[in-house]
Amino acid sequence: MAATTFGDTPPLVLGTAGHIDHGKTALISVLTGKNTDRLPEERTRGISIELGYALLTIPSGRRLSVVDVPGHERFVRTMVAGATGIDLFLLCVAADDGVMPQTREHMAVLRQLGVDAGVVAVTKADLIDPAMAAEEAADLVPEATPVVPVSSVAQTGIDELRAAIDAVARRLPGRAGAGGPARLHVDRSFTLRGIGTVVTGTLWSGSVAAGDSVSILPRGLRARVRSVQVHDQPVERADAGQRVALNLAGVGWREVGRGDVVCGEGCDLEPSYVVNASVQWDIEPPTKSVRLHVHHGTREAPARVVPIGEELTQVRLEAPLIPARGDRFVLRSVAPPDTVGGGEVVEPRARKGRRRAAPEPEPETATPEPEPAPEPLDDAALALASLLRADGASPRTDAELAAEVGLPERDALARFRLLEAAGQVVRVGRNLHFDATALAALETRIVELAAREGSVTIAGVRDELGTSRKYAQALLERLDAARVTRRVGDAHVLRGRR
16 A cells, blocks of 8 residues: 655654744744634633644645644643654744744754754744844854744735745655654544544654554553544555544543554554663753653653763653654753753663663673563553543542442552552552653643742642642642642742742
């Protein structure tokens, strides 16, 4: 069965970047005819919150997949999830603002992901002379990056921008040559009446077709591909580098979500808790262990990042990633939240400890004993994990979950311990567990709120997360215990702040 591509050229993904209110979504709407803000809240507030998608046709006739990212500092994690699959950027800098904090952070993220090709659009060029903003932007991007003044309102510079994107796209090979098994990092999961579970993402490698059997990591679920679409159009087979929607049979939409990886037959990827990597820092390199958030694909996890040599750093994760050798990742500080570095995976499944600079044969007596394999998770454990994931910010108690899957509480407790050992769930309080990925995202939001407001309270966290006082209190007590925050009266402040 032949692969379906956009003409004879390899597929590419274009990602937006830039500060909030610098006109990214308005410009994409003019370029593509599609408003990528699909949520009612986005259209009411006039800001992007989630990733948006569109199809862009450039003068050569080539069609590019577009990922439109939010520009607000609160949604940098979402921006990183969207940026991990792109091939070239469209950086928007408003003529009346110039380069702003999120302009810089978005470019830092792209640099760490190895995305160095793109175009700068100096937006709102009808309001003020764009020369100064263009000069600032040119200093921020790689040399020879085209800089084009545009106005979405007056629709000036649009043809020139399309031509500039076309010229950059011609130089890029895309991912179509990335052979091997299919690998798709999921950024959305939803259900459609009469169709069932649908997941979307950028296909990093391989190809995928209807009828293919796939696995979903890190849980090891199995599914079958019912159908494949590229930009709402059914295709026989999708190639690496394309934005893809897969209709999956055998899994519910709540069992798979952002951060999971859909893998084709022959894929040897595994969840990993220890990764050796080559790291490039945007700050003074730490000389000892530091706790950071690691963003890989559409997944993120807290980790201890430990230097283990002049050129090697070990990432010891609290929740699993699914990396391959050569993958890029981004490192962000916990408090205050900021992009501090990134790097490339050297050993996807390393062993905790230091690595010798050069391999040497070891005497037989020095050969370490292999680590025992973790006890496999049975259907009951997987069911508990699935329920916790679906519960998100407001998980049911352990007793309620045990009753839901038909387990005695003692047996459920044993499963929770296995899930904790596997890094899939985290115990937050007595009779209370959270899905590990959901917990990491919630903690990040609380830290961002504390950094923005100076302190947080139980009521403030409750309102921010849209949850109850019980969960807000449990999350704050966990951050206090982890020494991320400390309590001052009824408030909680980030460590190091008064």
